[in-house]
Amino acid sequence: xxxxAEAHTPPVTHVPRFGPVQKWVHRTTAALMGVCVVTAAxxxxxxxxxxVGRRELVVRVHECAGLALPVPVLVxxxxxxxxxxxxxxxxxxxxxxxxxxxxxHRDKRRSSRPAAKFNAGQKIxxxxxxxxxxxxLGTGLIMWFTHLTPIMWRTSATFVHDxxxxxxxxxxxxxxxxxxxxxxxxxxxxxxxxxxxxxxREHPLWRP
Amino acid sequence: MRSDDETLTSARDSWSGRARxxxxxxxNSEPTEAPGEPRPPEERGTPVGRRVFLGTVxxxxxxxxxxxxxxxxxxxxxxxxxxxxxxxLTGLLPNGGGFRYYSVTSSVPHRNAxxxxxxxxxxxxxxxxxxxxxxxxxxxxxxxxxxxxxxxxRVPDTPFEGVRLSHLLDAAGVRAKAGAVxxxxxxxxxxxxxxxxxxxxxxxxxALRMQNKDIGHNHGGPVRLYVAPMYFYxxxxxxxxxxxxxxxxxxxxxxxxYDVDAWVGKxxxxxxxxxx
Numbered sequence: 001x002x003x004x005a006e007a008h009t010p011p012v013t014h015v016p017r018f019g020p021v022q023k024w025v026h027r028t029t030a031a032l033m034g035v036c037v038v039t040a041a042x043x044x045x046x047x048x049x050x051x052v053g054r055r056e057l058v059v060r061v062h063e064c065a066g067l068a069l070p071v072p073v074l075v076x077x078x079x080x081x082x083x084x085x086x087x088x089x090x091x092x093x094x095x096x097x098x099x100x101x102x103x104x105h106r107d108k109r110r111s112s113r114p115a116a117k118f119n120a121g122q123k124i125x126x127x128x129x130x131x132x133x134x135x136x137l138g139t140g141l142i143m144w145f146t147h148l149t150p151i152m153w154r155t156s157a158t159f160v161h162d163x164x165x166x167x168x169x170x171x172x173x174x175x176x177x178x179x180x181x182x183x184x185x186x187x188x189x190x191x192x193x194x195x196x197x198x199x200x201r202e203h204p205l206w207r208p
Numbered sequence: 209m210r211s212d213d214e215t216l217t218s219a220r221d222s223w224s225g226r227a228r229x230x231x232x233x234x235x236n237s238e239p240t241e242a243p244g245e246p247r248p249p250e251e252r253g254t255p256v257g258r259r260v261f262l263g264t265v266x267x268x269x270x271x272x273x274x275x276x277x278x279x280x281x282x283x284x285x286x287x288x289x290x291x292x293x294x295x296x297l298t299g300l301l302p303n304g305g306g307f308r309y310y311s312v313t314s315s316v317p318h319r320n321a322x323x324x325x326x327x328x329x330x331x332x333x334x335x336x337x338x339x340x341x342x343x344x345x346x347x348x349x350x351x352x353x354x355x356x357x358x359x360x361x362r363v364p365d366t367p368f369e370g371v372r373l374s375h376l377l378d379a380a381g382v383r384a385k386a387g388a389v390x391x392x393x394x395x396x397x398x399x400x401x402x403x404x405x406x407x408x409x410x411x412x413x414x415a416l417r418m419q420n421k422d423i424g425h426n427h428g429g430p431v432r433l434y435v436a437p438m439y440f441y442x443x444x445x446x447x448x449x450x451x452x453x454x455x456x457x458x459x460x461x462x463x464x465x466y467d468v469d470a471w472v473g474k475x476x477x478x479x480x481x482x483x484x
Contacts, residue, residue: 050426053316091253127257131264139272147465150477155360156275160268 014193015208017117021079026189028072035065036136037172040165066140069133088117089126095205096120116205125175132168136161279360316395316425316446324430326414330390330452333381340430343416346371351411351436354483356472358439362480368434370415374408376450388456391433392449400433400444400459401468404452411436411484414447436484438470 018026039062042052052058076082095114102112103121113119118126142149142157149157179186185202188194199206271278321340329335348369355363377389382404389407391400406412415423415434423429428445435442441461462468467475472483 087252090255090257092256093253096253096256123257124260127260128264131261131268134265135268135271138268142272152276152477152479153272155279155478156272158359159275159279160271164268164271 013195013197015196015199016192017188017194017199017208018085018192019079019081020192021076021082022085023189023192025072025076025082029069032065032069032072033172036062036069037169039065044162044165063140063144066137070137073130085117089123092120092123096123100124110201110204114205115203117203117208119203125171129168129171129175132164132171135164136168139164318425319394319430319446319448321430324448326431326448326450328376328380328450328452330450331383331386331454332377332452333383334379336380338376340416343371343414343431346375348416349410349413351413351434351484353411353436354481355440355443356480356483358441358466358470358476358478366418367420368413368415368436369417370413370431370434372410373412373414373433373450374410376414377404377407377452380452382452385454386452388453390449390451390453390457391444391447391459392451393444393446394448395446398444398446398460399457400442401453401456401462402435402442403456403469406435406438406469409437414450415443435470437472437482439466439472439476439478441466442470 042058099120139157139161184198324340326338350369352367355366413434433444473480
């Protein structure tokens with residue numbers, strides 16, 4: 001009865017997308033990642049390194065931010081809603097393959113981009129950035145605590161850390177670029193809710 | 209939280225009602241993404257996310273294992289590319305641009321021909337201060353060898369020109385009980401040391417030119433040390449003082465754990481090809 005009654009009233013304009021835990025995990029992770037990226041630039045780009053100098057201080061800030069980077073997600077795990085979202089990000093259905101194939105062929109038609117709460121691109125990004133963060137943390141720790149491992153390891157870890165940093169920088173720029181291009185998605189992370197129209201258009205298979 | 213949950217539930221209910229009504233072919237084959245409801249695995253979808261996550265971590269570990277090989281290949285390729293790259297963008301790639309700027313202080317004063325001084329003192333009979341022009345007037349030696357940094361990067365066939373350190377030591381008259389040479393720099397922090405035997409080698413220069421140009425500030429100019437057979441941290445930038453001492457005094461990085469006798473390929477746990 002209630003369902004039928006609602007179908008005849010004007011549609012609810014907003015649907016909830018993220019709870020406070022998801023919002024804050026994203027915010028703090030983004031802030032820490034930002035600190036990592038900026039300090040990395042100071043350490044790495046020669047012009048900036050010359051401008052800033054103070055290698056020891058910048059290294060210390062970079063180390064602390066890097067060490068703290070996984071903490072928001074780990075704390076977020078206590079929340080059931082957050083764990084549920086991780087589940088959505090983890091599980092791929094047949095529609096995700098369709099989405100990815102369309103993305104590879106630059107097929108931008110809505111009908112060829114089926115997505116549930118998260119689209120396949122968001123799922124891959126989330127999993128990859130989580131793995132990459134762990135690799136950065138591991139190689140970073142090897143570079144930090146030099147006495148724990150032979151110098152050979154440290155050189156190898158530096159190599160991986162440098163190249164992965166560059167890759168993360170590019171991927172992150174893509175992530176931010178796509179967010180800038182979609183104000184509704186950003187407002188979803190800011191306010192926790194999105195318009196029903198947007199949800200049905202961008203995430204037709206999502207049932208909030 | 210409770211009120212949030214209720215909103216969530218009611219919204220889900222209302223929308224799933226609508227979704228059921230629409231004729232989207234995907235809906236039936238779709239995993240229902242409602243939190244907290246356990247479902248058989250085939251209905252929840254494949255855990256591709258977990259595989260991507262573990263795959264990334266695994267690739268990272270593999271990268272560390274394969275790094276020495278990968279690095280050699282990339283350095284060869286990027287080194288060649290950097291020589292033909294007018295934009296200098298390859299310089300921003302890891303290992304791409306050859307040299308990297310490392311400074312242990314926040315800023316380094318600039319010195320030029322008018323205010324640069326190099327003092328030679330300690331256990332010598334004739335302490336002396338050289339200007340840049342004094343050094344340029346002395347016999348110059350040119351060496352073309354690879355530069356190897358202890359962090360891994362290597363720049364092939366880099367020409368250095370300057371005065372042999374042994375020449376300056378002979379001119380100063382090293383006393384009999386001397387056993388080592390200590391170097392100080394005008395950045396105010398960096399120090400280095402060599403044994404007297406090492407310092408007298410013919411491939412150790414007080415360098416004025418690098419890569420066929422006067423050494424610029426960023427590369428340690430106007431005058432830096434060049435210790436060809438050792439890792440590049442021995443080649444102190446912004447050289448301003450040479451002090452002959454009785455014993456080796458460990459330098460800046462050596463206090464932080466680097467080897468004092470930094471022969472390329474035979475120290476710091478590395479096996480690079482010798483540079484000299």
